[in-house]
Amino acid sequence: MGATAAAGHGPVYEALAALPLVDHHCHGVVTAGLGRERFESLITEGAAWPGISPFDSPVGVAVRRHCAPLLDLPRHAPAEEYLARRAELGPHEVNRRFLTAAGTAVFCVDTGYAPDHVTTPRELAEAAGGAAYEVVRLESVAEEIAARGVEPGEYAETFRTAAQAAVRQPGVVAVKSVAAYRAGFGLAPERPSDAQVTEAAARWLAGGDRLADPVLVRHLLWTAVELGLPLQLHTGFGDSDIRMHRVDPARLTDWLHLTAGTVPVLLLHCWPYQRQAAYLAAVFEQVYLDVGLTLHYVGPARAPEILAEALEITPFRKLLYSSDAYGVAEFHHLGALAFRQGLAGLLQERVDADELGLPDALRIAAWAGAGNARRLYRLATTDPVPEDGRD
Amino acid sequence: MGATAAAGHGPVYEALAALPLVDHHCHGVVTAGLGRERFESLITEGAAWPGISPFDSPVGVAVRRHCAPLLDLPRHAPAEEYLARRAELGPHEVNRRFLTAAGTAVFCVDTGYAPDHVTTPRELAEAAGGAAYEVVRLESVAEEIAARGVEPGEYAETFRTAAQAAVRQPGVVAVKSVAAYRAGFGLAPERPSDAQVTEAAARWLAGGDRLADPVLVRHLLWTAVELGLPLQLHTGFGDSDIRMHRVDPARLTDWLHLTAGTVPVLLLHCWPYQRQAAYLAAVFEQVYLDVGLTLHYVGPARAPEILAEALEITPFRKLLYSSDAYGVAEFHHLGALAFRQGLAGLLQERVDADELGLPDALRIAAWAGAGNARRLYRLATTDPVPEDGRD
């Protein structure tokens, strides 16, 4: 498990290379074969533009370096060879290899985003030899209600009931919101009134598709608080739908004050606001963070620095691991590898400089890679995870 | 003095380890014994939450690594042993050890924040074998006036008179504002009119406690300008009362243009906006900065990077040292140690790479650690500081 992750040497590297990770936020992988164009579009938050291949970017370099060997190719194999070999092996074998190599014991899968046909949580976990739990994306719940049809005055209650039903399904451990994409974090912090929600719902139901009205986004976040499960929030890095200057998680401060004492809030991705996220994790009991998505996009060359910034003041029980991988199993592997190598590099260096004791370093590594997520989501502390926790 | 600070080797390390520092912004230490809960609450900007000890954070690791040996314990001693030994030695001896180890010759003490019973500036300096000066916190001056009772129409003049009297006390070298906490930096830059101040004062005096009205905060900053002393401003990092996205010091640019040619402005802490603060220091004659508070919270492992960012474009006469330590003398020591090691590491590396001449490196170190503050606050250039400079 994770043998290729040990770029450096020392006991922290060894411990992290052997640690079964909890990937507390990820997605399924495409089960069909992928042509060059589709593969390239899945390894960028932009697109495959003429003359500018996503392979010619940090993540493309990382794929050719760290994924090619798992396809029996030399390190740094050219993109053409990589794609040809990928096609030759077929999606089932490719996915199996990367998911196994990730060394991930538990996947918490956001099932609310799937423009492609992707694996179910159970299928993902089975390919990896791990266990799966589910994360309910609340915008999807709301949009399904709108698609089925609802009176504006009934929207709030219908949404609440549907969300409650969704989180009661076996294996659901968290909810998620992409409020960052829909309205940014410049929202008024207070819970909107019933009348405001009805009025906003009337506007939305009359013509919209995506839930993006600021009042309804606020209502969604406040409904999340009532559900009692940890709430995952997209922050920072994403595709061009993001307005980066509006998704600094510090903008949530007033809301975090109002919702203190309710549910844990998990700030996902965070880059380039990992320091602001760390500040929130340091001063609000309920706030946790990860630098998922970011780590495989910047690759192992920069992952240590991103983790170092994220950890400048973050309490060690507040950092979690996620890949946020979607579509290609390369990212489930790369995310795990960049996390293991990056965190090991950071901790081992401090041990070697006698700034950190080895037992402390091993404890921090185990917490960030698995323990914090197991504690927060109340996962079983030993594998395998119960059957009803899958799919 | 500061023998434990020499983590690296070379003449810059030696010079900084031996340099008597000027800590241009700090607070007193608690004189009573501290139980675990109170100690933990004093080593975090958050709180001691169930299951998440502040010892399990970067600053906790730094305390166990760098403070334990001064209590005759091994490096990385467990928290329990640390606290037991601390109690055994008693607060007087503990404070004496850390304050002496800090190697600080001069303390400029903000006396306007003391939820605990803490040392006076004179007591602090005596325990350290150094000298003390005082920094007047203007919000405290204003709030004392309000507590004593004043007519709204008299507020402006009463505040000005009280502030003028406060800064005429022996040993006062600067004023300070926590406008960042109270209103953020999105304030209109202009001086408010007398009528506006009276109206705002009427609102505040009718019921408020903390001075947080934006008009009154602006008025406070403009009154500060008239006092003629350097003005210290909290920016960036702090507790959960901060709205981090509103305390980027760049938001002060319009106000800095309007007040150019008046008093020096010292940006305190700055993280995560150390680059924005550096920009202001590079383009406004009156702007100076430090990364106090930040350095001991991130610890010696990250202090070099924070200092490197703060110094990317900052003129070398514009960086000052402060600990911003409050409550526990560990922080007066850790702040000094992280500063000495961090700056020495940065400068020695550049000397070793022949990017910087050794005489220049030594000059920069002496300026940042003491000379810039002595020049700015017009402190005596040799110790000891005059008696009337203490308390």
Add this chain to the structure above:
Amino acid sequence: MGATAAAGHGPVYEALAALPLVDHHCHGVVTAGLGRERFESLITEGAAWPGISPFDSPVGVAVRRHCAPLLDLPRHAPAEEYLARRAELGPHEVNRRFLTAAGTAVFCVDTGYAPDHVTTPRELAEAAGGAAYEVVRLESVAEEIAARGVEPGEYAETFRTAAQAAVRQPGVVAVKSVAAYRAGFGLAPERPSDAQVTEAAARWLAGGDRLADPVLVRHLLWTAVELGLPLQLHTGFGDSDIRMHRVDPARLTDWLHLTAGTVPVLLLHCWPYQRQAAYLAAVFEQVYLDVGLTLHYVGPARAPEILAEALEITPFRKLLYSSDAYGVAEFHHLGALAFRQGLAGLLQERVDADELGLPDALRIAAWAGAGNARRLYRLATTDPVPEDGRD
């Protein structure tokens, strides 16, 4: 060429030291001799303040370290000796030495900013043994129209016609806007209506000098889009006229969506927003970036980190080189040196760690140093550049 640039060792250092650069955004150099005061004012974005010499700053240290040897002085020569030798050699010889040492094959010169008498693009290129192209600063075009006199209702058409004429001049390859300085990036993204432009023009023409009206700045940016040439935008770092919190290029996101599919947009300088700029370059086809100006101001000691942040997610075809040097030829040299050393250090380290293949590293270096600019501006792929491309 660039022999002094090889601070480290290895094939990437050698390749970058030998690479003829394309400096896609710079200015001319002063042709007269410079006294201490004027020289100091040209090596800072601030000013030469009493007691705070620009030589005592990162850029001053870099000048004394990397420029002194080209004047036959020892490394780290004192400022006085530096200036005396500079005067002794005379401006023509000084400029020749630095411009030759820069190893720049092509200069794209912004001719719209010249408070001093500076070289024409042709003169600059001839001193360097390179070729020159021109960048038209659109605010200057607009302000010339205003100075000559125009009716408000004619302003839009007159400006468009003048801009079209300006870009049809031989050797013009791009336009530039300093909207960041004039209005910040909090502009409404939509093209203003004709009536709005006429109304705003009436206000401006009645009394203003600098084009700073938000409606006219928006109009200028939309006019730029019609011109069909790449558009260079100042972002981030600059002098005290900048409001740093308003020039985060992420604030351009809505405008970038509306103008997608039109002209390339080149984000200049970017610091401290290099990560936000990288995000835009990763998700918008038309966005490119450089960290010009920043690199010589932070100097070779920090250039690798700035480049590393800028490249965390930037596609490798999206990074360009510029010096943004103005006034002193030291900066044309230092910018090139900091870029070569910084990028070489970053890439060679990754090659040495086997995170990047050497052929890939060499390709990335050649793209960033020259190829991306040649492709984007459709420059000849071999030197020399056609005669009509100069001045």
